[in-house]
Amino acid sequence: MKLQRSLLSAVVSFALLAGGAQASQSNAALPSEIPEHFEANISIFDYTREEVMIPMRDGVKLFTVIWKPKHLAAPAPIVITRTPYDASNRQTYTGRPRSPTATAAVPMPDAPLLEKGYIRVYQDVRGKHGSEGNYVMTLPLRGPLNPGPVDQSTDAYDTIDWLVKNVPNNNGRVGIIGVSYEGWTSLMALFDSHPALKAAIPMNAMVDGWVGDDWYHNGAFRPFSLEYVYRQTTLKGANEIPMGSRDAYITYLRAGSTNDMAKSRNMDQLPAWKKLIDNPAYTQIWQAQAVDKLIARTSVKVPTLIVHGLFDQEDNYGSPAVFAELQKQGAQNQLVIGPWFHGQQDPWFHTYSGSHLGALQWNSDTTHYFLYQVMLPFFEQHLRDKQPASPTPRVRAFETGTNEWRSYSQWPAPGVSTRKIYLEANGTLSFTAPDAKAKSFDEYVSDPAKPVPYRVQPILPNDSHDTTWGQWLVDDQRPFESRPDVLTYASEPLKEPVTLAGGIFAELHASTTGQDSDWVVKLIDAYPEEVPLTPELGGYQLMVSADILRGRYRESYEVAKPIKSNATLPYRVRMPHANHTFLPGHRIMVQIQSSWFPLYDRNPQTFVPNIAYAPKDAYKKATQRIYHGSFVELPVLK
Structure with a gap:
């Protein structure tokens, strides 16, 4: 019986192989059902999406995506985000429009701007994704740490200059906005700012990487920085580190020192990594890049709304520190403090309600409140001269415990x-x-x-x-x-x-x-x-x-x-x-x-x-x- 079953199995297998070969020959004779070129019907779209390479003063060109509503009734403001996280995907998740309707095609934070007819721009910083040039993780401003002719300030200036001169039907006013690294590039745009830059909203920005933001806190190093540096600097795109365990506690403990962990992943090849761990004290390499200290030595002409999250797990030092300097420079600068984790008020990377965090419920959607009652009115005021219906408080702060928004004339609160x-x-x-x-x-x-x-x-x-x-x-x-x-x-x-x-x-x-x-x-x-x-x-x-x-x-x-x-x-x-x-x-x-x-x-x-x-x-x-x-x-x- 075993011999008979074996013979039968061999016959069936041979028949399947023969049939597969015939099918393969037959399939090769048929044309592909995927055309070489397919053009979507963009006439049904209520916006245009354009990719351009914008030249900087040193000849490097930066990849830029421009979303523009069709049939603008009047010249429109431009709002830009400068990112290391892939401008093509940053706005649409996939790099491809999801809907012919602009407000449905973009992530939630952009919907209010597209609803109001803003021109929305995303740009890869130099050296990342589609942009030319060399990537330096946090490129210092021109000076002792950067003897070259360009920095993130000049790149923002050159980008804004090109946009207002080359994008049809813009009103000559530009705003800049971003979370985390993008918040940092938003702050960089404030230095020697372009005259057309009229509003900035830096959110959860990295301000001082040693005192209390991404890399160190009061001198103690944050090993998760290792994962970020690996992701950002091993490729021009993004690259995930092989951890080797579902429990990061076990992975890092077994590795030994921080350098032992990094070396086991060949990170000694990465200049950005060596710069982080070879400067463990608060030396000039940190102090000269601390944005709050830089702002204290300059005059910021651009109205700026600083955004801070009470439960920001990455950059919980910088925003209050920057506002402490900005509030000395005039009432045009404002602060909003919400019950948010890092970027929760602007959740472009997923759909996340601001009505709760973990087990805590806030009794309202604080993300929706920020987008429609804070962000949009700020841009409308400074980019379109539309005054808010009621006076805007200098500081808006969500008070956990009572779960109420409070308004203050300064921060820390008076009294x-x-x-x-x-x-x-x-x-x-x-x-x-x-x-x-x-x-x-x-x-x-x-x-x-x-x-x-x-x-x-x-x-x-x-x-x-x-x-x-x-x-x-x-x-x-x-x-x-x-x-x-x-x-x-x-x-x-x-x-x-x-x-x-x-x-x-x-x-x-x-x-x-x-x-x-x-x-x-x-x-x-x-x-x-x-x-x-x-x-x-x-x-x-x-x-x-x-x-x-x-x-x-x-x-x-x-x-x-x-x-x-x-x-x-x-x-x-x-x-x-x-x-x-x-x-x-x-x-x-x-x-x-x-x-x-x-x-x-x-x-x-x-x-x-x-x-x-x-x-x-x-x-x-x-x-x-x-x-x-x-x-x-x-x-x-x-």
């Missing part, structure tokens, strides 16, 4: 005063200063072999298709409270609301048995154990503000110094701005720890010249002491 809340014995917090003579403390052991994760594992790589990277700042912090290497302090339930509206600092009085240490401070809103209208928030611990300080920079950001072992020293930790109300019944909570991995690289806790290159035997346990009387400075609004 804010600093109140210190003190860490005390038995895990308590109090607004009353303790006895200065008290020397009591709490302690824990920080083990680099078992760093505190910044969120519950598995921690998905940022490029994972199902990542929730944008939500981690609102993750419930209860899972970390029970770790022996995390200290938690909490107030009594509040009897009156406490509203914060400004920047936050912590001052820890601490010691370590090591020679270096990181200090992480998290300010948390601890919800009541039962929340009747939203039961899932019962006992929730919401981070209101949190950040890290690398101890070696406690005296100077510019020079790293080892820490004297077992010496009680002050450490001042800069933390992100907040606009939040702790409601009655809630508790104010503070958590302290010495690792936050792999959001930040592990501190070996022995002093090495550059932590990125720390050898494996440098990573040592250390006992950390936090002395009572340490405090957090809160910007309390009366």
